[in-house]
Amino acid sequence: MNGSKYTSFKEYMDEIANSHQCAVVYDGKLVPEIPEGVERLPFIASEENKSKKGAEAIETFLFTCGLLRSDLVVAVGGGVVLDVTGFAASIYKRGITLHAVPTTLLAIVDASIGGKTGINTRWGKNTLGTFHLPERTIIDLDFLKTLPDAEFRSGLMEIYKIALLYSPALYGILTKWRPGFTPDLEYVIRTARTLKEEACRKDPFDRGERGRLNFGHTLGHALEEVSGYSLTHGDCIAYGMLFDLFPGKDEQLVHELFRWGGISFPLPFTARELWKPMQHDKKRTGSDVDFVSPSRSFTLSFPAFEKAYYEWNRIYTYSSV
Ligand SMILES: NC(=O)c1ccc[n+]([C@@H]2O[C@H](COP(=O)([O-])OP(=O)(O)OC[C@H]3O[C@@H](n4cnc5c(N)ncnc54)[C@H](O)[C@@H]3O)[C@@H](O)[C@H]2O)c1
Numbered sequence: 001m002n003g004s005k006y007t008s009f010k011e012y013m014d015e016i017a018n019s020h021q022c023a024v025v026y027d028g029k030l031v032p033e034i035p036e037g038v039e040r041l042p043f044i045a046s047e048e049n050k051s052k053k054g055a056e057a058i059e060t061f062l063f064t065c066g067l068l069r070s071d072l073v074v075a076v077g078g079g080v081v082l083d084v085t086g087f088a089a090s091i092y093k094r095g096i097t098l099h100a101v102p103t104t105l106l107a108i109v110d111a112s113i114g115g116k117t118g119i120n121t122r123w124g125k126n127t128l129g130t131f132h133l134p135e136r137t138i139i140d141l142d143f144l145k146t147l148p149d150a151e152f153r154s155g156l157m158e159i160y161k162i163a164l165l166y167s168p169a170l171y172g173i174l175t176k177w178r179p180g181f182t183p184d185l186e187y188v189i190r191t192a193r194t195l196k197e198e199a200c201r202k203d204p205f206d207r208g209e210r211g212r213l214n215f216g217h218t219l220g221h222a223l224e225e226v227s228g229y230s231l232t233h234g235d236c237i238a239y240g241m242l243f244d245l246f247p248g249k250d251e252q253l254v255h256e257l258f259r260w261g262g263i264s265f266p267l268p269f270t271a272r273e274l275w276k277p278m279q280h281d282k283k284r285t286g287s288d289v290d291f292v293s294p295s296r297s298f299t300l301s302f303p304a305f306e307k308a309y310y311e312w313n314r315i316y317t318y319s320s321v
Pocket of ligand 1: 027028029030045046047077078079080081083087103104105107110111112113114115116118119126142144145146147148151154210213
């Protein structure tokens with residue numbers, strides 16, 4: 001991508017392989033061009049493998065490769081591979097240098113920025129994690145050519161989130177996106193990345209400003225869990241954004257999110273089912289649960305959530321969108 005010194009992943013990888021002792025963890029669905037002789041581990045990207053077991057497999061790989069702390073780990077994949085490899089890299093010999101090569105739209109505009117790593121536990125999604133910034137992030141948009149539509153939409157939903165939080169101009173560009181008229185994707189990505197980078201720079205350890213990026217994520221994460229991860233991260237965040245804005249209802253936004261497909265009402269989950277994973281939400285500070293919208297943060301007790309959730313589900317089910 002423009003702004004990077006490399007024109008492709010291959011060019012980056014060739015140079016790194018010549019100058020560093022490195023090991024690559026890559027999404028097993030991909031066939032990245034890794035030079036001969038470079039140690040590599042294919043990793044099946046699933047929320048189930050984004051776990052202690054998955055992290056341990058990566059740690060074992062790094063030890064087997066004999067990597068020193070001064071060497072380098074390269075993570076090539078979507079948010080799952082980046083999160084779990086970042087986690088393993090952050091604790092391997094108290095932290096080994098990480099380079100990130102995001103291969104999904106979501107990982108490009110979100111998961112590769114800000115240094116959050118994480119794994120899932122029986123206590124919930126991303127409940128163990130560290131901060132470990134990649135020293136470099138290499139973006140090769142050619143990876144997106146093989147990305148399924150549903151995964152592309154998932155990333156797009158995070159771009160909507162960033163636009164709604166920080167940039168009416170970016171939101172305006174998204175609304176003009178039609179079949180036959182695709183905005184300059186490179187520009188959209190660069191703008192979204194810059195906005196997220198700025199938020200992370202202001203609040204590197206997620207103690208204040210960065211909390212706004214959790215817009216849509218309280219209900220979103222719960223939906224991911226109760227759906228057994230059959231819904232994509234981005235689609236769940238889209239539901240979550242609509243919930244966080246409720247009782248407000250921005251018709252244009254509703255139209256925008258629905259026109260990409262992927263979300264429909266009524267949601268088949270009970271408020272009680274969703275409440276359970278929300279109890280483990282990292283944003284939670286007391287017995288109630290915190291929600292974040294662009295204009296406000298608010299807290300709901302279970303009875304208040306239950307009432308709002310059923311009302312919201314009902315209104316969206318019968319709304320003519
Ligand atoms: N660390 C962060 O700041 C952060 C931010 C947002 C999301 N996340 C995490 O990221 C994860 C979601 O990331 P994701 O949406 O990238 O999911 P993912 O990594 O599971 O990738 C989605 C699917 O696309 C496949 N894939 C990856 N690259 C591909 C390519 N180029 N072509 C074809 N298929 C490809 C994967 O194998 C997988 O099946 C979640 O676990 C979420 O919690 C982390």
